[in-house]
Each structure stands twice: as C-alpha cells, then as structure tokens.
Amino acid sequence: MRDYLKVIFLGIPAVFFYNYFASFLRAVGNSLVPLIFLGLSAVLNIGLDLFFIIGLSRGVAGAAEATVISQYISGAGISAYALVSCPQLRALRRISRIRSQALREITSYSFLTCIQQSVMNLGILMVQGLVNSFGPTIMAAFAAAVKVDAFAYMPVQDFGNAFSTFISQNYGAKKEDRIQKGLKGAVVAAWSFSILVSCIVCIFARPLMGLFVKASEQLIILEGMRYLRIEGAFYCGIGCLFLLYGLYRALGKPGMSVVLTIISLGTRVALAYLLSSIPSIGVIGIWWSVPTGWFLADSVGLIYYLVRKKQLFS
Numbered sequence: 444m445r446d447y448l449k450v451i452f453l454g455i456p457a458v459f460f461y462n463y464f465a466s467f468l469r470a471v472g473n474s475l476v477p478l479i480f481l482g483l484s485a486v487l488n489i490g491l492d493l494f495f496i497i498g499l500s501r502g503v504a505g506a507a508e509a510t511v512i513s514q515y516i517s518g519a520g521i522s523a524y525a526l527v528s529c530p531q532l533r534a535l536r537r538i539s540r541i542r543s544q545a546l547r548e549i550t551s552y553s554f555l556t557c558i559q560q561s562v563m564n565l566g567i568l569m570v571q572g573l574v575n576s577f578g579p580t581i582m583a584a585f586a587a588a589v590k591v592d593a594f595a596y597m598p599v600q601d602f603g604n605a606f607s608t609f610i611s612q613n614y615g616a617k618k619e620d621r622i623q624k625g626l627k628g629a630v631v632a633a634w635s636f637s638i639l640v641s642c643i644v645c646i647f648a649r650p651l652m653g654l655f656v657k658a659s660e661q662l663i664i665l666e667g668m669r670y671l672r673i674e675g676a677f678y679c680g681i682g683c684l685f686l687l688y689g690l691y692r693a694l695g696k697p698g699m700s701v702v703l704t705i706i707s708l709g710t711r712v713a714l715a716y717l718l719s720s721i722p723s724i725g726v727i728g729i730w731w732s733v734p735t736g737w738f739l740a741d742s743v744g745l746i747y748y749l750v751r752k753k754q755l756f757s
Contacts (some may be wrong), residue, residue: 447504447507450504454515456516457518458514458562459518464524465480467525468525470611470612471531477521480517485513485515488509491510491565503572520655551697559701566711573719574729580663585667586655595675599637599682604687607689636682637681638679638702641675641677645672677738680738682733685743686746687740691703694756703744712732
C-alpha cells in the first residue's frame with residue numbers, strides 16, 4: 444500500500460488540471476472532449492498497466508506509475524485543447540488582479556463540496572468497518588457487490604453533474620422556464636435509467652457476482668446477490684439524490700447538498716449499526732439501511748425545494 448500511495452499521490456496535480464479544464468469545457472457546452480480524454484486515459488492506463496506489471500515486473504508500484512502517467516497525459520492534453528480552442532482561457536495571462544469576491548465565492552463552494560465528499564467517505568468507512576465484523580464471507584460479498592453497485596449507478600451520478608451544469612447556466616441567464624423544463628426532463632431521464640438498471644441488476648445478480656467471485660464460492664455469491672437485490676431495486680432513490688445535489692449546487696446552495704449527504708449517510712450508518720445488532724435481522728439490516736437513507740434524504744430535499752421554491756429562484 445505504501446509503494447502504491449507514494450506514487451499515486453504524485454498524480455494529484457494532473458487530476459486537478461483534468462477536472463479544471465473538463466469543468467470549464469462542460470460549462471461552455473462541450474461535454475464530448477472531456478469524455479474523449481477520459482476514455483484515452485483509461486485505455487492508456489490499461490496498456491501501461493500490462494507493460495509496467497508484466498513487461499517490467501514493477502508490481503504494485505508499476506500499477507500506480509501507469510495510472511499517474513495516463514493522468515498527466517490526459518491532463519496535459521485537455522489543458523492544451525482548452526487553451527487552443529477557447530480564447531477566454533488564453534486571456535488569463537492578461538489578468539492583472541483576482542477579484543476577492545469571486546475568490547471567496549469559489550472557495551466557499553469548494554469547501555462545502557469537500558465537506559460533502561468527506562462526510563460520504565467517512566460514512567462509507569464506518570459501514571465498511573461494521574461489515575468487516577461479520578467475517579470474511581460477508582466482507583468478500585460486500586466488496587464484490589459494491590463494485591457492481593458503483594458501476595450500475597455511476598451514470599446516474601453523471602446525470603446529476605450534467606443537470607447541475609444545465610441549471611447553473613440557465614439560473615445565471617435568468618431563464619426559469621428552461622430550468623423547469625430541464626427539471627422535468629432530468630427526472631424522467633434519471634428515473635427511466637435507474638429503473639432499467641434496477642431490473643438488470645436484480646435479474647442478473649448471480650452472473651454479475653460471478654464477474655468477481657469464483658463459482659465455487661456459493662455463500663459469497665448468495666450474500667452478494669441478496670445485497671444487490673435489496674439495494675439494486677431502489678436505484679431511483681440514489682438517482683433522485685444525485686439530481687438534488689446538482690440542483691442545489693447550481694442554485695448557489697451547496698450547503699443543502701451537505702445537509703442531504705449527512706442525512707443520507709447518517710441514516711445509513713445509524714440504521715446499519717442498530718439493525719445489524721438485532722440477531723433476527725443481522726447483516727441484512729446493513730443492506731436495507733442504504734435505500735432507507737437515500738429516500739429519507741430525497742424526502743427532505745424535495746420538501747425543502749417545494750417550500751423554498753420562490754426564494755431559490757429569486
């Protein structure tokens with residue numbers, strides 16, 4: 444782990460540059476180029492992994508080196524593209540001073556987003572610790588099922604990011620009618636996708652687990668299937684939550700996204716520890732705590748929106 448982390452942290456500047464210029468391009472309506480550079484980075488990472496690990500026998504450190512190199516190529520590539528194609532960015536060298544108000548605004552949004560991500564990861568770590576207490580079978584089932592889980596609803600998270608960009612552009616342009624149309628379209632798209640993925644995950648839970656677990660490990664597969672069929676049936680809950688995160692960030696209320704994250708993760712952690720301590724429920728209580736947290740946060744976010752709608756758009 445030390446060997447890996449010593450190298451992988453060197454890629455943080457590259458990640459910053461990629462995200463900075465990718466966010467800028469998406470904000471001006473170009474979401475294709477960031478995707479292309481991300482895809483190139485992923486393909487390059489796989490190729491370099493094989494070269495460093497198999498060809499050069501670099502082991503774990505080689506995997507990290509492959510990742511860092513692909514990150515820097517992606518970050519440098521998208522930076523160069525943005526600077527060449529966007530005159531606004533080339534004008535940065537003529538900036539003589541930084542407006543303190545803009546700096547404070549960006550810093551406040553960034554700080555709250557950092558808090559949100561920290562809360563999410565802290566909650567996940569606490570749940571992971573609880574899962575570990577149930578032994579290696581449950582640990583292995585959870586590790587495999589979470590991989591399927593994250594891959595399944597990752598596109599819905601991107602719905603939320605795209606939705607946030609759309610809302611923020613129209614909010615800045617004072618086009619509330621387009622915001623309302625966007626709200627309806629985003630909800631329909633996110634829910635339709637979530638329901639489709641829920642059906643796929645629930646129906647194909649066994650072969651999906653088989654991607655990560657040997658067929659002979661029946662106990663692990665069965666427990667992973669139970670997790671996927673409980674949580675996977677309610678992806679519409681996390682889909683709605685990602686839209687709410689994007690909405691409140693776009694409307695200049697990132698603090699509300701933090702509140703919803705605390706509600707979602709707080710409920711998940713509290714219920715997981717409470718329900719799993721009941722012998723008749725056990726580990727299944729951890730699985731049910733996840734969608735419960737989603738829907739509680741969704742309810743709070745929707746109620747806040749309906750009650751404060753006029754103030755949010757004023």
